[in-house]
Amino acid sequence: xxxxxxxxxxxxxxxxxxxxxxxxxxxxxxxxxxxxxxxxxxxxxxxxxxxxxxxxxxxxxxxxxxxxxxxxxxxxxxxxxxxxxxxxxxxxxxxxxxxxxxxxxxxxxxxxxxxxxxxxxxxxxxxxxxxxxxxxxxxxxxxxxxxxxxxxxxxxxxxxxxxxxxxxxxxxxxxxxxxxxxxxxxxxxxxxxxxxxxxxxxxxxxxxxxxxxxxxxxxxxxxxxxxxxxxxxxxxxxxxxxxxxxxxxxxxxxxxxxxxxxxxxxxxxxxxxxxxxxxxxxxxxxxxxxxxxxxxxxxxxxxxxxxxxxxxxxxxxxxxxxxxxxxxxxxxxxxxxxxxxxxxxxxxxxxxxxxxxxxxxxxxxxxxxxxxxxxxxxxxxxxxxxxxxxxxxxxxxxxxxxxxxxxxxxxxxxxxxxxxxxxxxxxxxxxxxxxxxxxxxxxxxx
Amino acid sequence: xxxxxxxxxxxxxxxxxxxxxxxxxxxxxxxxxxxxxxxxxxxxxxxxxxxxxxxxxxxxxxxxxxxxxxxxxxxxxxxxxxxxxxxxxxxxxxxxxxxxxxxxxxxxxxxxxxxxxxxxxxxxxxxxxxxxxxxxxxxxxxxxxxxxxxxxxxxxxxxxxxxxxxxxxxxxxxxxxxxxxxxxxxxxxxxxxxxxxxxxxxxxxxxxxxxxxxxxxxxxxxxxxxxxxxxxxxxxxxxxxxxxxxxxxxxxxxxxxxxxxxxxxxxxxxxxxxxxxxxxxxxxxxxxxxxxxxxxxxxxxxxxxxxxxxxxxxxxxxxxxxxxxxxxxxxxxxxxxxxxxxxxxxxxxxxxxxxxxxxxxxxxxxxxxxxxxxxxxxxxxxxxxxxxxxxxxxxxxxxxxxxxxxxxxxxxxxxxxxxxxxxxxxxxxxxxxxxxxxxxxxxxxx
Numbered sequence: 001x002x003x004x005x006x007x008x009x010x011x012x013x014x015x016x017x018x019x020x021x022x023x024x025x026x027x028x029x030x031x032x033x034x035x036x037x038x039x040x041x042x043x044x045x046x047x048x049x050x051x052x053x054x055x056x057x058x059x060x061x062x063x064x065x066x067x068x069x070x071x072x073x074x075x076x077x078x079x080x081x082x083x084x085x086x087x088x089x090x091x092x093x094x095x096x097x098x099x100x101x102x103x104x105x106x107x108x109x110x111x112x113x114x115x116x117x118x119x120x121x122x123x124x125x126x127x128x129x130x131x132x133x134x135x136x137x138x139x140x141x142x143x144x145x146x147x148x149x150x151x152x153x154x155x156x157x158x159x160x161x162x163x164x165x166x167x168x169x170x171x172x173x174x175x176x177x178x179x180x181x182x183x184x185x186x187x188x189x190x191x192x193x194x195x196x197x198x199x200x201x202x203x204x205x206x207x208x209x210x211x212x213x214x215x216x217x218x219x220x221x222x223x224x225x226x227x228x229x230x231x232x233x234x235x236x237x238x239x240x241x242x243x244x245x246x247x248x249x250x251x252x253x254x255x256x257x258x259x260x261x262x263x264x265x266x267x268x269x270x271x272x273x274x275x276x277x278x279x280x281x282x283x284x285x286x287x288x289x290x291x292x293x294x295x296x297x298x299x300x301x302x303x304x305x306x307x308x309x310x311x312x313x314x315x316x317x318x319x320x321x322x323x324x325x326x327x328x329x330x331x332x333x334x335x336x337x338x339x340x341x342x343x344x345x346x347x348x349x350x351x352x353x354x355x356x357x358x359x360x361x362x363x364x365x366x367x368x369x370x371x372x373x374x375x376x377x378x379x380x381x382x383x384x385x386x387x388x389x390x391x392x393x394x395x396x397x398x399x400x401x402x403x404x405x406x407x408x409x410x411x412x413x414x415x416x417x418x419x420x421x422x423x424x425x426x427x428x429x430x431x432x433x434x435x436x437x438x439x440x441x442x443x444x445x446x
Numbered sequence: 447x448x449x450x451x452x453x454x455x456x457x458x459x460x461x462x463x464x465x466x467x468x469x470x471x472x473x474x475x476x477x478x479x480x481x482x483x484x485x486x487x488x489x490x491x492x493x494x495x496x497x498x499x500x501x502x503x504x505x506x507x508x509x510x511x512x513x514x515x516x517x518x519x520x521x522x523x524x525x526x527x528x529x530x531x532x533x534x535x536x537x538x539x540x541x542x543x544x545x546x547x548x549x550x551x552x553x554x555x556x557x558x559x560x561x562x563x564x565x566x567x568x569x570x571x572x573x574x575x576x577x578x579x580x581x582x583x584x585x586x587x588x589x590x591x592x593x594x595x596x597x598x599x600x601x602x603x604x605x606x607x608x609x610x611x612x613x614x615x616x617x618x619x620x621x622x623x624x625x626x627x628x629x630x631x632x633x634x635x636x637x638x639x640x641x642x643x644x645x646x647x648x649x650x651x652x653x654x655x656x657x658x659x660x661x662x663x664x665x666x667x668x669x670x671x672x673x674x675x676x677x678x679x680x681x682x683x684x685x686x687x688x689x690x691x692x693x694x695x696x697x698x699x700x701x702x703x704x705x706x707x708x709x710x711x712x713x714x715x716x717x718x719x720x721x722x723x724x725x726x727x728x729x730x731x732x733x734x735x736x737x738x739x740x741x742x743x744x745x746x747x748x749x750x751x752x753x754x755x756x757x758x759x760x761x762x763x764x765x766x767x768x769x770x771x772x773x774x775x776x777x778x779x780x781x782x783x784x785x786x787x788x789x790x791x792x793x794x795x796x797x798x799x800x801x802x803x804x805x806x807x808x809x810x811x812x813x814x815x816x817x818x819x820x821x822x823x824x825x826x827x828x829x830x831x832x833x834x835x836x837x838x839x840x841x842x843x844x845x846x847x848x849x850x851x852x853x854x855x856x857x858x859x860x861x862x863x864x865x866x867x868x869x870x871x872x873x874x875x876x877x878x879x880x881x882x883x884x885x886x887x888x889x890x891x892x
Contacts, residue, residue: 024735034722035726042712042715045709050708264764265765273484280481283474289474
């Protein structure tokens with residue numbers, strides 16, 4: 001009944017009791033949503049593990065099952081969805097008896113918290129990926145990664161623009177979260193292919209942001225906003241190179257400081273401070289939080305604390321990363337895939353074209369890598385296939401500005417769904433085919 | 447610029463871009479708030495550790511410094527506080543340039559997320575305390591704990607009611623979070639005194655909830671609502687006894703299941719499912735989430751997985767528990783303690799009386815323990831001193847219903863502040879005075 005924290009500040013009497021009561025419900029809703037997330041991730045993950053598929057695929061599919069497409073356990077507020085369509089809210093309402101408006105407030109707060117937890121999950125994931133990566137190896141494969149990134153942006157963009165520029169833009173950016181998770185599962189992150197994929201995926205995220213700026217400028221004013229494009233390129237370069245350079249300088253002091261601290265969690269909390277500050281800087285200069293977290297991981301991986309930190313970040317990743325993948329699945333409305341609904345058909349045909357372009361445009365990138373004999377080029381290309389979040393942001397932008405028809409928007413969504421779901425098993429397959437290649441990953445990578 | 451998750455659902459065009467943009471700011475605000483929390487907790491904690499004081503005291507004081515009383519880095523929306531008074535929001539606004547209304551929206555979302563993270567932090571803390579507790583020992587000291595709890599509720603309530611009933615009620619419930627954290631720091635949780643304190647603190651939380659129901663009924667209708675009081679007593683008893691009994695039956699299956707699972711985080715995620723489900727049940731039957739988390743910890747402590755689970759929950763506690771303590775400090779407005787402000791004086795005098803009652807009323811409880819020679823009775827009483835959240839909820843309730851004057855409300859707040867801040871060093875002191883007593887805590891308790 002009593003929620004301690006949310007009633008600490010009580011300026012307006014009526015608000016005070018209402019928020020005390022509802023705050024407790026928000027916590028209950030968040031915990032219940034997490035229970036749904038954990039059940040879904042474990043059931044989906046375990047089934048896939050037994051079928052020898054990547055467990056992240058199971059998390060995505062289980063997310064679809066509990067989400068907006070099927071069970072409505074984990075749904076998010078929108079024009080079509082208020083609290084009355086969320087099973088969790090209905091369950092809480094059985095004992096709470098709130099009026100509909102108050103219940104919608106609880107629904108919105110709970111959804112906001114779950115969304116941010118999912119985003120912190122992907123921040124932690126990228127931090128962990130950074131920790132598991134090898135900066136020297138990344139720099140060594142830097143040229144190759146840059147080529148893969150540029151080709152992987154240029155080819156799908158070029159092919160897609162044959163349709164429409166925005167479609168091309170939506171095809172550019174690889175979803176680093178999905179690829180990194182699969183690489184981690186099959187213990188290939190620190191292989192040369194893994195490092196090229198990670199490096200290229202980080203770079204094409206930056207390129208994707210630049211492409212969006214260009215396309216948005218064209219859509220708004222009919223001309224390319226050169227200044228903002230230059231700003232983005234410069235700030236991304238300064239941020240990545242600057243943080244790594246500064247990090248190398250400062251990290252000995254970090255280790256000394258951590259060794260001086262005496263209270264519980266000294267290493268973990270100090271590392272989280274570094275990760276969150278760099279994530280924040282990335283957001284402030286209009287890049288993405290995950291880039292900052294990745295840079296922080298790379299920096300701290302260079303210190304002697306790497307092993308200890310990997311050990312401590314693991315339970316946190318286990319707690320928060322599944323939230324990201326299940327939420328991605330839960331937010332995906334697969335009803336646009338239903339071929340029996342006539343209104344879906346135009347989109348489905350368009351999406352056939354898009355999927356071919358999306359897959360081919362990335363698979364070719366592996367074969368552009370030069371001077372690296374014995375590399376699994378197909379694996380690199382396949383690793384770049386999944387488009388996740390950024391593609392959907394483009395679809396959203398297209399819908400907002402009226403550039404895209406409903407069918408085209410649906411086609412982009414279908415493309416994102418299929419590339420996201422197809423890449424994990426494919427990636428696993430192409431890596432397994434070459435069992436002769438050396439496995440460079442560390443034993444504790446699992 | 448691009449926020450992957452919050453723009454996944456885009457029903458209304460204008461809302462879509464706005465929420466994509468703001469969602470990224472909410473994440474940035476949350477991460478920045480966490481950086482403030484971590485800096486505060488580490489600086490405060492380390493200073494206290496060096497002064498040989500409990501580090502939780504440093505976290506509380508540092509929380510006050512960054513909060514509403516001083517630096518305004520970590521503040522929460524209220525009638526007096528909108529985004530324009532939050533330094534973090536102002537920092538983000540320098541690059542975001544939102545209109546004031548949108549900025550307030552971001553401020554509210556960010557604060558909601560931090561509040562829930564703090565609440566999850568105390569849930570995790572109680573889960574950890576449960577894991578570190580010994581159910582058999584708790585049952586063995588059950589009678590003593592029950593006596594301590596009843597006396598510790600009755601005496602302050604009786605003395606306080608000499609002033610006013612609601613004042614008495616506000617004095618009843620010990621803040622289990624603060625006491626447990628200090629006991630954990632000085633490695634006394636599994637000592638007999640520690641187990642009596644924990645047991646009594648859990649019980650008096652339940653008793654406090656019942657007292658609030660009684661007082662609320664009296665305030666509203668002038669009579670005691672017998673039915674709801676009986677309901678609360680029964681549901682608390684059924685919940686605690688039932689979950690422990692059922693947990694003992696089911697926990698062998700839990701261990702078998704966890705051993706069968708193959709994907710990452712199998713033990714941790716399964717344990718979190720148990721903890722969050724019990725927390726949810728506790729909220730739904732009008733108790734507090736922390737009771738459920740504590741019960742879950744007790745249940746899982748009985749399994750062979752205890753050691754492994756303690757190891758894995760530690761980083762999560764390190765990440766989330768400081769959020770709770772720093773937020774408690776940050777929300778506390780210490781300006782009511784200023785004796786130079788004439789409007790504070792009546793409250794300060796009242797609070798003098800309340801503090802004496804609050805401390806004496808709990809210290810006597812230790813001396814009511816029977817049949818346990820060689821026990822540190824003073825330590826038990828001192829361990830019950832801190833009142834935290836529940837006292838403030840009573841103050842809030844009093845303000846809402848108009849029973850309490852501003853001065854009385856301020857007096858309760860001052861009482862809560864002082865008992866909270868005084869207990870950690872006192873508790874450490876009384877335990878250190880008897881260095882001859884056996885330390886029963888496990889070596890990994892630090």
